[in-house]
Amino acid sequence: xRQVRVELGERSYxxxxxSGLLSDAALLRASVSGSQALxxxxxxxxxxxxxxxxSAFTDVDVDVHMMPDGESHKSLEEYGRALDFxxxxxxxxxxxxxxxxxxxxxxxxxxxxxxxxxxxGFVQIPTTLLAQVDSSVGGKTAVxxxxxxxxxxxxxxxxxxxxxxxxxxxxxxxxxxAGLAEVIKYGVIFDAGFFAWLEESADKILALDEAALAHxxxxxxxxxxxxxxxxxxxxxxxxxxxxxxxxxxxxxKLTQYGTYLHGEAVAIGMVQAAIYGCLAETLSIDDGRRIxxxxxxxxxxxxxxxxSVESVLEAMGMDKKVSxxxxxxxxxxxxxxxxxxxxxxxxxxQALEYSVAGASxxxxxxDG
Amino acid sequence: xRQVRVELGERSYxxxxxSGLLSDAALLRASVSGSQALxxxxxxxxxxxxxxxxSAFTDVDVDVHMMPDGESHKSLEEYGRALDFxxxxxxxxxxxxxxxxxxxxxxxxxxxxxxxxxxxGFVQIPTTLLAQVDSSVGGKTAVxxxxxxxxxxxxxxxxxxxxxxxxxxxxxxxxxxAGLAEVIKYGVIFDAGFFAWLEESADKILALDEAALAHxxxxxxxxxxxxxxxxxxxxxxxxxxxxxxxxxxxxxKLTQYGTYLHGEAVAIGMVQAAIYGCLAETLSIDDGRRIxxxxxxxxxxxxxxxxSVESVLEAMGMDKKVSxxxxxxxxxxxxxxxxxxxxxxxxxxQALEYSVAGASxxxxxxDG
Numbered sequence: 001x002r003q004v005r006v007e008l009g010e011r012s013y014x015x016x017x018x019s020g021l022l023s024d025a026a027l028l029r030a031s032v033s034g035s036q037a038l039x040x041x042x043x044x045x046x047x048x049x050x051x052x053x054x055s056a057f058t059d060v061d062v063d064v065h066m067m068p069d070g071e072s073h074k075s076l077e078e079y080g081r082a083l084d085f086x087x088x089x090x091x092x093x094x095x096x097x098x099x100x101x102x103x104x105x106x107x108x109x110x111x112x113x114x115x116x117x118x119x120x121g122f123v124q125i126p127t128t129l130l131a132q133v134d135s136s137v138g139g140k141t142a143v144x145x146x147x148x149x150x151x152x153x154x155x156x157x158x159x160x161x162x163x164x165x166x167x168x169x170x171x172x173x174x175x176x177x178a179g180l181a182e183v184i185k186y187g188v189i190f191d192a193g194f195f196a197w198l199e200e201s202a203d204k205i206l207a208l209d210e211a212a213l214a215h216x217x218x219x220x221x222x223x224x225x226x227x228x229x230x231x232x233x234x235x236x237x238x239x240x241x242x243x244x245x246x247x248x249x250x251x252x253k254l255t256q257y258g259t260y261l262h263g264e265a266v267a268i269g270m271v272q273a274a275i276y277g278c279l280a281e282t283l284s285i286d287d288g289r290r291i292x293x294x295x296x297x298x299x300x301x302x303x304x305x306x307x308s309v310e311s312v313l314e315a316m317g318m319d320k321k322v323s324x325x326x327x328x329x330x331x332x333x334x335x336x337x338x339x340x341x342x343x344x345x346x347x348x349x350q351a352l353e354y355s356v357a358g359a360s361x362x363x364x365x366x367d368g
Numbered sequence: 369x370r371q372v373r374v375e376l377g378e379r380s381y382x383x384x385x386x387s388g389l390l391s392d393a394a395l396l397r398a399s400v401s402g403s404q405a406l407x408x409x410x411x412x413x414x415x416x417x418x419x420x421x422x423s424a425f426t427d428v429d430v431d432v433h434m435m436p437d438g439e440s441h442k443s444l445e446e447y448g449r450a451l452d453f454x455x456x457x458x459x460x461x462x463x464x465x466x467x468x469x470x471x472x473x474x475x476x477x478x479x480x481x482x483x484x485x486x487x488x489g490f491v492q493i494p495t496t497l498l499a500q501v502d503s504s505v506g507g508k509t510a511v512x513x514x515x516x517x518x519x520x521x522x523x524x525x526x527x528x529x530x531x532x533x534x535x536x537x538x539x540x541x542x543x544x545x546a547g548l549a550e551v552i553k554y555g556v557i558f559d560a561g562f563f564a565w566l567e568e569s570a571d572k573i574l575a576l577d578e579a580a581l582a583h584x585x586x587x588x589x590x591x592x593x594x595x596x597x598x599x600x601x602x603x604x605x606x607x608x609x610x611x612x613x614x615x616x617x618x619x620x621k622l623t624q625y626g627t628y629l630h631g632e633a634v635a636i637g638m639v640q641a642a643i644y645g646c647l648a649e650t651l652s653i654d655d656g657r658r659i660x661x662x663x664x665x666x667x668x669x670x671x672x673x674x675x676s677v678e679s680v681l682e683a684m685g686m687d688k689k690v691s692x693x694x695x696x697x698x699x700x701x702x703x704x705x706x707x708x709x710x711x712x713x714x715x716x717x718q719a720l721e722y723s724v725a726g727a728s729x730x731x732x733x734x735d736g
Contacts, residue, residue: 076448083444087515115483118510118521119601142486147455153486154522233487 002218006137006225008232011157015137015221019210021164022049022125028056031123031160034094037062038086040109041100042069045127048170053100053125063089067108071257074104074144076152082112096121096159102128102175103135103262107153110141114156124161128171129179130263132163133186133220138228138241149249149257155233163221165213178263180205180298181244183216185270186223188291189240192336194219195294202297240338243330244270247304250315254307267300272351275360277332279347285361287335292362309352370586374505374593376600379525383505383589387578389532390417390493396424399491399528402462405430406454408477409468410437413495416538421468421493431457435476439625442472442512444520450480464489464527470496470543471503471630475521478509482524492529496539497547498631500531501554501588506596506609517617517625523601531589533581546631548573548666549612551584553638554591556659557608560704562587563662570665608706611698612638615672618683622675635668640719643728645700647715653729655703660730677720 001018021027037060041050046066054062065085067078086095097120099109106124113122126136142153168176187195197215198205204212224241231238248269252260260268274291277283295302304312316327327343354360369386389395405428409418414434422430433453435446454463465488467477474492481490494504510521536544555563565583566573572580592609599606616637620628628636642659645651663670672680684695695711722728 076444076451080444083513083520084515087513087519111483115479115520115522117519118508118523140486145451145455147452151455151485152451152483154483155486 002214004218004221004225006157007229008139008157011139011232013158013160015161015163015225017132017163017165017214017218017221019165019214021162022052022167025056027162028053028125029060031162032057032060032096032098033121033159034096035061036091036095037098037121038089038091038095039064039098039100040067040082040105040112041065042067042105044069045101045105049100049125049127049167053098063091067105069104071104071144071262074108074142076143076145079108079111079143082108083116086112086116091116091120093117093120096123098123098125099136099158100125100127102126102131106131106136107140107142107150110139110156110158111143111153113158114141114154119156122156122158124158126161126163127167129168129176129217130182131179132165132168132217133179134182134224136161136163137221137224138238139232149252157232161221163217165210165217168213169208175261176208177206177299178261178267180216181263181267181270181295181300183220184291184294184298185241185243185266186220187294188270188332188335189243189330189338190223190227190336191219192334194223195290195335199290199294199297202294206298236340239328239340240330243332243338244268244273246316246327246329247272247312250312251304251307253315254311255305259305260301264301267295267298268302268304271295271302271360271362272304273330274332275354275362276329276347276351278361279350279354280331280341280344282331282333282339282341284334287332288362290335291332309349312352313349370582372586372589372593374525375597376507376525379507381526381528383529383531383593385500385531385533385582385586385589387533387582389530390420390535393424395530396421396493397428399530400425400428400464400466401489401527402464403429404459404463405466405489406457406459406463407432407466407468408435408450408473408480409433410435410473412437413469413473417468417493417495417535421466431459435473437472439472439512439630442476442510444511444513447476447479447511450476451484454480454484459484459488461485461488464491466491466493467504467526468493468495470494470499474499474504475508475510475518478507478524478526479511479521481526482509482522487524490524490526492526494529494531495535497536497544497585498550499547500533500536500585501547502550502592504529504531505589505592506606507600517620529589531585533578533585536581537576543629544576545574545667546629546635548584549631549635549638549663549668551588552659552662552666553609553611553634554588555662556638556700556703557611557698557706558591558595558704559587560702562591563658563703567658567662567665570662574666604708607696607708608698611700611706612636612641614684614695614697615640615680618680619672619675621683622679623673627673628669632669635663635666636670636672639663639670639728639730640672641698642700643722643730644697644715644719646729647718647722648699648709648712650699650701650707650709652702655700656730658703659700677717680720681717 510518
């Protein structure tokens, strides 16, 4: 088992990473400090893992609350339902909310934990790759609003994260690959060596090689932990974690969150941001092509759907990353390094037009 | 103008206290750091003060959101309405939510500020005595649930509190007196000298003497600030601020929040907790009588309504102050000092029975 620590003073916590952790009853049991717990999950995940988790809590007053599967249920309505349930079961301030599932379950459960009686215990047991490398780490909790994703939420750190790599084997291939988009992101924004390792290790990762997976997840969690530790509430540097997300969120929104998995939209967004970087002359064409090629290597989409440039700009305008009227973009300047810049509208439009036309400076190969 | 500082590291903030502060445009303007603001208020308060507040924000992109007056509107529904409004007006992460009103407005606006886009700016302009000495200070934000008051919320500190003493003159007398209950509380829990000063200054305070009011509000805010600074999230000592509230909340709940103002229920609760203290032999009868007499002196109720002992115990059982099955009470041991103790059921029942019978060890005078 590997352990990554998120250093946040008195809110510091460990991320346990290893194969078979869901069968480690002692580890699970130690994560709940009071005498009550609520496991929040969905039927799909419950079928696979609930029994195993509950068997660790035989001496805890534990309740299970189910939410429907899918991003559209990460809503104020489901949030209210979970609160109603906690109250009906008379959970008190010492209870612990255990999120067993992917990002939707984790984000909603986290917001419930953050706000039930002004904050109770919270444990993340992420069961998707995306949740293990991204959403379960760093304390961003939220629900969606019809006006935008994650518009309502709180920063609230879990007391620990338990990432069992064995669960990745039962993940649909498409969902697994979507998680790899965030793994690529960490290489682009922070660690050229990790990016190069991903290029070399793509076959092993796609074959679910255990050692390769452990390194991919642990290094991703380490990078996220380091960025979050230096800027918990995203007043500065933490925004680099949004690389690819400004474009990606616009695409998700304009396709009504029904066409792409989040990681797929981020994959497209990372390529668009790389195109923007090339056009704004912050990034070399060669580096841009390496980004695009790694996205392709992991069988993720690179091309956005047919959307008008104006509609994308409009959708980006309401993005959370807008600060006082200016649109800030996370722009790569090299593999392993990004900068936070005010968007320059000319290369931005051009990048979106390239995307619409299905052709860009990144087409073709960098070594051909 | 007096200034009290709430010391919470990087979340420290000032409480400005003085007469006429709502006409201090520079002070108001300085409280908003970005280019957007939302003033959240209700029609009653808006009629009196909104124009004055808005005139300080001529160079800010300011919107006004009204919520209905009254505790029953401190709900998830109204919370959702306020979020819808912020999104419809395209407020971004640098906006500031300005709470202009009493505790209901402040608690709801604070929860909105805490959770809109995971937290935006927040300023408290309390317009009732209760809000000035209690709810606006310390960062407790919340909405109610049918299962209990303040069951959903967050700890979220404002960037400043602006308490204009001049507004107290326009407050209905009953509401003013209800605020005095919390003022008495600070004397009982923390400062015997302040309690004695209140006994001596009751006439001046009830006559709205400016210097007396300024001291009553400032000393209350100071005590609250000191307690909150040492235990922001109520893991220990902060609970002493709940003196009188466990009984008070039960009374409010059993009378459907329709009979008593919050401060009135707290006044009754403080007397009940004093009776409990006398019966549990932590408090002298003389000190208990001084508490009861000061409550009476400020024309606040001392006797609870006719409620069965069992129903009160049941209502206390679901109170937030229940931790792992035990009911903790804030018990006075002397004027100026309280202790947090597990409730002893015999004197607790006895205290409630005395209350029901309308007679108690505190009846009569300590000096007669």
